[in-house]
């Protein structure tokens with residue numbers, strides 16, 4: 304059992320508000336506790352990070368930061384199975400998905416370990432008698448607030464680049480799933496990060512989370528979560544005039560043209576909506592299909608949806624439970640409302656018995672694009688099918704939502720693929736494939752209400768650093 308404590312300044316310490324229970328959503332049982340924290344704990348963590356940045360961590364050369372991250376990656380690869388099992392129980396992830404996530408958190412540390420000493424500035428031609436160069440400098444103390452849907456992955460994705468660039472970090476994970484993160488910090492502690500360079504403060508969003516965004520001594524905040532809380536966090540950061548990176552939700556379209564390879568497309572379309580029970584910001588939750596293929600595509604999906612196995616995470620089903628009772632009732636009410644308004648349930652897999660918060664994969668048809676279920680992020684395994692008649696209508700439907708995170712175009716026509724890629728307003732566009740966010744190497748983030756700034760890839764390093772331009776007049 305992991306510690307129910309915060310990790311501050313290289314030590315495990317109790318939270319000011321005691322502890323809170325962690326639930327296994329596959330069985331509705333308590334499986335552990337975490338520290339419940341408030342501004343006292345957050346302020347201590349930020350102060351420790353500040354001291355580290357101004358002390359040992361700030362003096363650590365880039366190649367040594369890289370070595371530490373590489374050691375962390377090794378450690379995480381070695382403990383991947385253990386981390387996967389904790390995450391699977393805590394977040395309700397089917398074991399094989401949790402295993403993939405545990406590999407990915409290690410990959411983030413590995414990727415940014417290699418980047419740490421390759422982040423350099425430029426020399427800029429200027430007037431005679433001057434030498435001008437830029438350096439990329441860490442912000443200083445960076446705050447990180449992440450959601451419950453991919454606790455391990457999100458931790459790697461947000462912390463590894465910040466640390467590679469030399470920032471001292473404070474992480475506040477989501478209260479609904481963070482036991483694997485606590486274990487991860489135990490492992491990072493063994494790796495030997497200098498005290499204060501990595502800090503973990505757990506607890507509720509309105510207590511620990513709000514305290515982190517309000518703290519006047521953080522220099523930058525990376526927030527991943529809902530647009531509603533993203534707005535709150537940004538308002539608070541605005542008061543302190545501090546920058547934010549916001550990674551918010553999505554309502555990502557899969558666009559299937561009449562010349563698409565359906566044998567390739569259908570399994571990917573199914574996976575893109577059932578992965579993590581649809582609780583993925585980049586879930587492919589809208590299927591736009593050419594009217595000539597509509598019936599064939601629906602028939603193929605109905606067959607596949609009916610065969611999906613839903614069950615407790617440890618049995619490694621195709622999909623596990625929804626994270627919480629609250630989220631389950633949100634998904635249920637969005638679908639019920641859609642049906643009341645005329646949507647048709649084309650397929651719905653069987654819901655297993657038991658106390659878990661299961662929602663069966665659901666395919667909805669007869670949907671108007673303006674309806675809530677076609678516009679709002681359901682965050683469940685719910686796919687809406689909307690037919691289109693030509694390329695212009697497909698593009699209009701694809702862009703006619705508040706979000707712009709990911710999209711996929713399925714076609715054998717190269718010209719059409721390029722035209723669609725150019726027209727789609729989304730941070731990532733796949734052609735004849737879908738990777739629910741893509742690999743660690745690929746810049747990722749939103750347009751429109753999906754947020755701004757980029758994580759992943761080398762580009763993430765530009766969002767956790769700031770440029771200093773040095774102008775030397777040497778005559």
Ligand code: NAP
Pocket residue numbers: 448449450451452453475476477478479506507508509511512513514516527528529530531532533535536550551552553583584585680682708748749753754
């Ligand atoms: P959420 O409610 O916005 O919570 C996100 C984080 O913010 C959690 O750690 C939460 O803590 C914290 N929080 C809550 N209230 C806060 C406040 N007043 N001040 C500061 N922090 C606060 O989102 P969620 O329900 O956990 O996650 C689902 C959302 O995340 C979806 O919209 C999804 O699309 C989005 N998401 C986006 C990406 C991306 O990369 N674009 C990736 C994954 C998820 P508590 O949970 O403890 O309350």
Ligand code: MG
Pocket residue numbers: 325326327328392393394479480481
């Ligand atoms: Mg849990």
